[in-house]
Amino acid sequence: MTNPEDKPLLDVTRNDPGMDRYLRDSLRTLKDATDNPEFARLIDDVLQGRRSLREVAFTPEFSRELDSGVQQFAEQYEQLSDEERDQLAQQGERELANKRAEVEQERRQSSVQNDEDDDPDLHEWRDFLR
Known part of the structure; x- marks a missing residue:
């Protein structure tokens, strides 16, 4: 069975695994913060x-839950100075870069592990050393 995490969450992430990870983490945060089952x-x-997120986003329940949060954010955002908005944007860019780095590191580790699993000589050495 395919792991749902292997499929891009949204086509708008344009196959950007860091953005996909960021979006998934954001959805988990929303899920953990809600008292609406x-x-x-x-x-x-x-x-x-x-x-799909696109399908769920158009449901009344999803819209109702997000509307109040989006409204609160918009009101707070309007109160920020240009400098504070720039700082928020930079923070978001750093977080996205970190997500991309996490995904890349995981891919590298997975690739190394797969290469080791496919190397019969390495298996012989491991067996010999045991």
Whole structure:
């Protein structure tokens, strides 16, 4: 069975694994912060690959839950100075870069492990050393 984490979450991430990771983490944060079980179930459906985020985003339950949070954010954002907005943007860029680095590191480690698993000489040496 395919791991839902292996599939891009949204086509808008344009096959950017760092953005995909960032979006998944954001959805998990929303799920953990809600006391609405229906909203949590919708997010879980997306994270498990049972439904698309695009599909879920248009449900009344999802919209209702996000609307108040988006409204609060917009009000707070309006109160920020240009410098504070720039700082937030830079913070977001750093976080996205960190997610991309995490994914790349995991891929490298996985690649090394797969290369080791495919090397019969390495298996012989491991068996010999045991």
